[in-house]
Amino acid sequence: MPHSREACLAYLQQSIRRHRLERFFTDPQVVENIAQNAEQKLSDWRDRVEEFFSAEEMSEYAYSMLLLSLYQIHILLDDSGSMFEEDRIRTAQSTIRNIVDIDCAIIEKGIRLHLLNGEDPKEVINSVDDFNRWSEAVEYGGSTRLGTVLRAKIWSKIVEDPAKFARPCLVYVITDGEPTAEPRSALKESVLKCKNDLAANSYSPAAIAFGIVQVGTDEGAREFLDELVQIQELQDHLDVVNQNSILENHFRETHGKPKELESTLALKLLVGAIDRTGSS
Numbered sequence: 001m002p003h004s005r006e007a008c009l010a011y012l013q014q015s016i017r018r019h020r021l022e023r024f025f026t027d028p029q030v031v032e033n034i035a036q037n038a039e040q041k042l043s044d045w046r047d048r049v050e051e052f053f054s055a056e057e058m059s060e061y062a063y064s065m066l067l068l069s070l071y072q073i074h075i076l077l078d079d080s081g082s083m084f085e086e087d088r089i090r091t092a093q094s095t096i097r098n099i100v101d102i103d104c105a106i107i108e109k110g111i112r113l114h115l116l117n118g119e120d121p122k123e124v125i126n127s128v129d130d131f132n133r134w135s136e137a138v139e140y141g142g143s144t145r146l147g148t149v150l151r152a153k154i155w156s157k158i159v160e161d162p163a164k165f166a167r168p169c170l171v172y173v174i175t176d177g178e179p180t181a182e183p184r185s186a187l188k189e190s191v192l193k194c195k196n197d198l199a200a201n202s203y204s205p206a207a208i209a210f211g212i213v214q215v216g217t218d219e220g221a222r223e224f225l226d227e228l229v230q231i232q233e234l235q236d237h238l239d240v241v242n243q244n245s246i247l248e249n250h251f252r253e254t255h256g257k258p259k260e261l262e263s264t265l266a267l268k269l270l271v272g273a274i275d276r277t278g279s280s
Contacts, residue, residue, distance in 0.1 A: 147186030
């Protein structure tokens with residue numbers, strides 16, 4: 001586990017080279033500042049959680065936090081009417097709270113939230129309290145146009161505006177179902193179009209990393225996501241996770257431990273998309 005500013009800086013520089021992100025970090029002082037901030041943040045985090053994890057786990061989580069510190073996180077939340085079923089809204093909100101916790105722990109750039117149907121918040125989400133206040137006003141209803149909205153609201157605006165592309169971006173879609181009101185191929189086409197546009201503008205494939213998290217147990221959604229996983233063209237560009245599997249396989253490790261440790265375990269979810277694109 002990195003214990004010094006020098007160790008944090010060395011790993012950040014290595015990650016920038018590995019993922020070919022030099023274009024975003026031409027000023028060495030920017031990376032120096034990230035490393036300096038990370039040193040203290042990681043120390044504070046270590047003091048809170050080290051009794052609950054092995055040294056190997058602590059090291060894995062710490063390096064994941066450092067990797068995420070390079071990225072601006074965007075979340076596209078499914079606010080369609082079917083989210084009322086099961087505990088889907090609560091599960092999605094819990095997932096986002098964990099991501100916000102991670103941002104507060106080390107990244108501190110704020111989370112950009114987007115809705116499939118509703119109006120996006122104008123400001124970044126900087127704390128769990130910010131998210132709780134915003135989420136209370138979300139009105140669920142409408143269709144599930146995953147590919148259409150992903151392009152219109154998020155990646156096309158980033159790629160077309162250098163001011164919004166100051167950092168590489170991690171984009172996670174949190175959804176409960178298969179797409180409606182758009183072709184079934186729209187999500188695939190949206191992600192591939194983004195990757196083609198990145199390449200055309202000499203960006204690394206890891207400049208925008210995509211992930212999808214399914215909440216709920218809808219079989220149609222599971223089949224749709226399984227289809228995406230099998231598409232050869234997407235295998236280096238899209239990370240697909242079933243949130244129920246995350247809860248079952250990882251979050252159960254928090255039994256008897258403080259609730260806030262779930263956010264640490266959620267790191268495995270977040271870095272999956274970056275690692276998938278990093279060496280492509």
